Amino acid sequence: MKTPRNPVVLLTLAVGGIVVVYLQFNICHRQPTAGDEKVTKWHKNVPSEQWSKDNLKVQESVEKCQVEFVDPFHPDIVQLVVRPAPTLRCDLNFLPEITMVESRQLKVDRTKLRGSTGHATFSHCRYRNVAGKPEDDMKIVFSEWSEPFRSSVRLGEDSEFIHVNCFSDSKEENIISKSFFSLVPTRRHLDKLYDVKLNKRRVKYQPRETLNVVIVGIDGLSRHQFMRTMPKTYKYLTRALGSFDFTMQGQHGDNTFSNFLPLLSGNLESEVKEWWNNTQPQDAFGFMFDDFEKAGFRTLYSEDNPLYSGFYWGDRFFINPLTSYWNRPLHLAMVAERGFVTRNGSCLGPQTISEFQLNYLLDFLNTFHDKPVFAVSFFDAITHYETASAGVIDEHLFNFYKSLNRKGHLNKSLVILLSDHGPRWGKVRQGPNGRVESRNPLLFLTFPSWFLQKYKTVEENLRANTRVLTSYLDAHQMLLDLLYFQSAQRAPIQRSPKGLSMLEKLPQRTCDEAYIPEHQCFCKKWIETPIDISSRLARDVSRFLLLEIKSRSDKTECEEFSLGEILTVHLLTAQVADQAEDKKHPGRKLYQVRLTTRPGLASFEGKVHYNSVSKYYKVEKEIERLNLFRGERECLPTRRQVYCYCKGNNRKYDN
Numbered sequence: 298m299k300t301p302r303n304p305v306v307l308l309t310l311a312v313g314g315i316v317v318v319y320l321q322f323n324i325c326h327r328q329p330t331a332g333d334e335k336v337t338k339w340h341k342n343v344p345s346e347q348w349s350k351d352n353l354k355v356q357e358s359v360e361k362c363q364v365e366f367v368d369p370f371h372p373d374i375v376q377l378v379v380r381p382a383p384t385l386r387c388d389l390n391f392l393p394e395i396t397m398v399e400s401r402q403l404k405v406d407r408t409k410l411r412g413s414t415g416h417a418t419f420s421h422c423r424y425r426n427v428a429g430k431p432e433d434d435m436k437i438v439f440s441e442w443s444e445p446f447r448s449s450v451r452l453g454e455d456s457e458f459i460h461v462n463c464f465s466d467s468k469e470e471n472i473i474s475k476s477f478f479s480l481v482p483t484r485r486h487l488d489k490l491y492d493v494k495l496n497k498r499r500v501k502y503q504p505r506e507t508l509n510v511v512i513v514g515i516d517g518l519s520r521h522q523f524m525r526t527m528p529k530t531y532k533y534l535t536r537a538l539g540s541f542d543f544t545m546q547g548q549h550g551d552n553t554f555s556n557f558l559p560l561l562s563g564n565l566e567s568e569v570k571e572w573w574n575n576t577q578p579q580d581a582f583g584f585m586f587d588d589f590e591k592a593g594f595r596t597l598y599s600e601d602n603p604l605y606s607g608f609y610w611g612d613r614f615f616i617n618p619l620t621s622y623w624n625r626p627l628h629l630a631m632v633a634e635r636g637f638v639t640r641n642g643s644c645l646g647p648q649t650i651s652e653f654q655l656n657y658l659l660d661f662l663n664t665f666h667d668k669p670v671f672a673v674s675f676f677d678a679i680t681h682y683e684t685a686s687a688g689v690i691d692e693h694l695f696n697f698y699k700s701l702n703r704k705g706h707l708n709k710s711l712v713i714l715l716s717d718h719g720p721r722w723g724k725v726r727q728g729p730n731g732r733v734e735s736r737n738p739l740l741f742l743t744f745p746s747w748f749l750q751k752y753k754t755v756e757e758n759l760r761a762n763t764r765v766l767t768s769y770l771d772a773h774q775m776l777l778d779l780l781y782f783q784s785a786q787r788a789p790i791q792r793s794p795k796g797l798s799m800l801e802k803l804p805q806r807t808c809d810e811a812y813i814p815e816h817q818c819f820c821k822k823w824i825e826t827p828i829d830i831s832s833r834l835a836r837d838v839s840r841f842l843l844l845e846i847k848s849r850s851d852k853t854e855c856e857e858f859s860l861g862e863i864l865t866v867h868l869l870t871a872q873v874a875d876q877a878e879d880k881k882h883p884g885r886k887l888y889q890v891r892l893t894t895r896p897g898l899a900s901f902e903g904k905v906h907y908n909s910v911s912k913y914y915k916v917e918k919e920i921e922r923l924n925l926f927r928g929e930r931e932c933l934p935t936r937r938q939v940y941c942y943c944k945g946n947n948r949k950y951d952n
């Protein structure tokens with residue numbers, strides 16, 4: 298597969314600036330500044346007691362999975378992990394957008410020229426079509442440029458993605474406006490096919506309702522960080538729309554792929570790895586888009602970061618588009634256009650990535666307002682690097698929900714807002730709430746109110762399930778149940794053996810029972826007792842952890858680590874004592890250690906088994922790095938870079 302992958306390399310070079318940023322992660326500690334005052338004031342407006350009460354209830358009601366109570370609005374946390382976030386704008390530093398598309402007319406609005414570019418004269422515009430190359434999701438093809446036009450031009454049925462340039466005079470280098478558009482062609486010739494599939498579903502399975510499914514995913518946002526950084530959307534969901542806030546949503550892994558795969562296909566990453574590797578197409582996973590297409594739903598999937606987000610990280614690829622509406626070719630074209638994608642992927646020319654993507658989704662819903670659809674849009678650019686300013690798109694998301702409501706889409710859809718996983722590193726993870734937050738992504742379900750009134754049991758189940766451990770495998774089963782909806786009964790279809798639909802009343806489960814691996818589990822398993830960090834014991838267990846970290850550090854590429862500082866050491870005692878284990882290893886205790894290393898001040902957390910009498914020790918395999926290497930030279934693949942401070946790094950040794 299080497300040859301077809303070459304375009305990746307070319308595009309990577311073309312957008313080197315973006316690539317560098319996407320690959321680097323946060324470690325800087327910001328000092329409080331004057332701007333923080335706003336954050337504190339804002340925090341006071343939020344009824345913190347309410348969240349506390351809700352969370353405490355969670356704690357009482359749960360037996361198999363107790364969650365440690367952490368206050369999402371503790372002033373120290375808010376100060377550390379939230380930044381004042383004026384709404385993202387991109388129109389101030391780019392050529393004005395003077396064209397727009399309305400009912401397949403591409404129109405010029407010359408009045409827009411005046412405000413932003415002074416006296417720029419206008420001559421004409423041209424457009425060209427962009428399309429994906431069949432069976433190669435890294436390549437795009439362009440049509441010839443159109444004839445020049447001055448006021449409007451009718452787009453053909455073949456136009457799905459277009460690139461428009463406008464010029465000040467006859468010289469084609471004098472561009473005064475540049476735009477890309479994702480259109481939603483109706484493809485009327487397929488109507489009969491979708492209709493007959495819908496009819497087949499109706500006759501064979503007699504589903505009791507037909508709801509659209511609309512999923513908006515935001516990368517790496519914990520539930521608490523969502524509540525803190527997007528207060529407008531959060532309040533709208535919980536107060537105006539009565540959305541279900543799944544307070545105990547867990548995750549199967551710490552990256553997008555390991556959670557979107559179970560959500561969209563019902564497979565765990567470990568399962569597909571038994572028969573698939575990155576060099577092979579991902580089409581074989583069996584995504585539920587196929588289930589929806591078979592049942593007569595039109596489908597859309599869109600990721601905002603065409604080279605590095607969920608299904609593309611690490612040179613992954615598909616042969617065929619996942620869905621019938623798929624604007625990846627346009628994203629590839631925008632990325633390949635020099636200087637068009639800016640601010641770490643947040644801006645596409647004069648448009649914000651968030652509005653661009655949400656408008657594409659809305660266009661799709663509006664175009665098929667009387668047909669069933671299944672749509673998934675994933676946002677990586679805004680939060681991948683840092684979630685502190687996720688609030689810059691709060692307004693956009695809030696407006697999106699309001700539009701859904703105004704246009705009647707909420708009345709016929711299940712709308713899901715979710716994140717794939719909590720933050721693996723950075724300030725949220727390092728903070729005192731980090732362990733829980735890093736394993737608790739947001740999941741909000743919004744159903745039409747008539748639906749909940751009509752199916753009372755489903756409503757009661759959903760409400761109860763917001764307070765028990767849930768996972769993306771459960772969400773997957775729920776979507777299948779909804780596709781062939783039979784009220785609270787299971788739908789009559791082939792199901793994955795894993796996961797339980799959230800439309801049923803879920804039992805109490807341990808992480809293991811919910812297919813959540815131990816190191817991704819936020820359930821409280823240990824009673825933590827702090828150990829004096831200056832004690833002999835603390836120094837011993839820290840030394841063992843350091844030894845293990847050093848053994849994982851590549852000797853030729855990396856500087857040798859020494860201890861920076863011991864941050865914390867806790868003795869961990871099981872909530873429920875394991876007497877067999879205690880008998881087998883008398884005197885052996887478990888310690889959790891957080892420390893930093895030099896040079897580079899990397900921060901790590903690991904667990905060490907230690908018997909202070911026999912001096913036996915063993916370090917657990919899972920060692921988490923709590924910050925990553927922004928600003929450092931990277932000399933190894935990410936997984937190994939985690940344990941490395943590369944030689945030849947000229948960065949200062951402080952932070």
Ligand SMILES: *[C@@H]1O[C@H](CO)[C@@H](O)[C@H](O)[C@H]1NC(C)=O
Pocket residue numbers: 574575576577
């Ligand atoms: C991936 O699978 C292919 C086909 O089975 C095999 O040839 C290749 O060596 C594998 N690559 C890796 C990196 O495991």
Ligand SMILES: *[C@@H]1O[C@H](CO)[C@@H](O)[C@H](O)[C@H]1NC(C)=O
Pocket residue numbers: 318640641682
């Ligand atoms: C892009 O990310 C870099 C890396 O930290 C950051 O310093 C910079 O402020 C970001 N740029 C914008 C415009 O957001």
Ligand SMILES: *[C@@H]1O[C@H](CO)[C@@H](O)[C@H](O)[C@H]1NC(C)=O
Pocket residue numbers: 705708709747
């Ligand atoms: C919402 O949908 C229900 C069920 O289809 C319908 O009875 C009702 O009139 C709709 N409400 C609005 C405001 O469109």
Ligand SMILES: [Zn+2]
Pocket residue numbers: 516517551552553554717718
């Ligand atoms: Zn992710």
